[in-house]
Amino acid sequence: MLREDHNLIYSEEYISTLYRNKIPAFIAEYYRISVEDWYHLNKVKGTYKKCNRCGEQKLMNNTNFSLNKGSKDGFYSICKSCRKKKNKKQ
Ligand SMILES: [Zn+2]
Known part of the structure; x- marks a missing residue:
């Protein structure tokens, strides 16, 4: 079929x-x-948060973004999967 x-x-x-x-x-x-x-x-x-690297709107939680105490909303501006990719390159 x-x-x-x-x-x-x-x-x-x-x-x-x-x-x-x-x-x-x-x-x-x-x-x-x-x-x-x-x-x-x-x-x-x-709420949703836009990743500064891939530009995707993702839910603002610790599944999608790593915690960052220094930032305003408490999360990094780059999503976890982008951060992983970035770390691999280095
Ligand atoms: Zn991203």
Whole structure:
């Protein structure tokens, strides 16, 4: 069906791996993010913070930003994933 509809050619093993591992992991991750967003916006009344490096709007919490006591909002201006990338380069 995939081949006919989308002209995609994947082996049966690839597709079954996709169904068994990738898709549940993707759904779980998506669900985790949406619950986190919901919780942050409705319960904690949190806000979004824009990363100065990648420019992405991310929830202002310690999952996305490292704590920085010296800054106004208590977090670094660069998100955790950008900070990781930066540290790898050095
Ligand atoms: Zn970033």
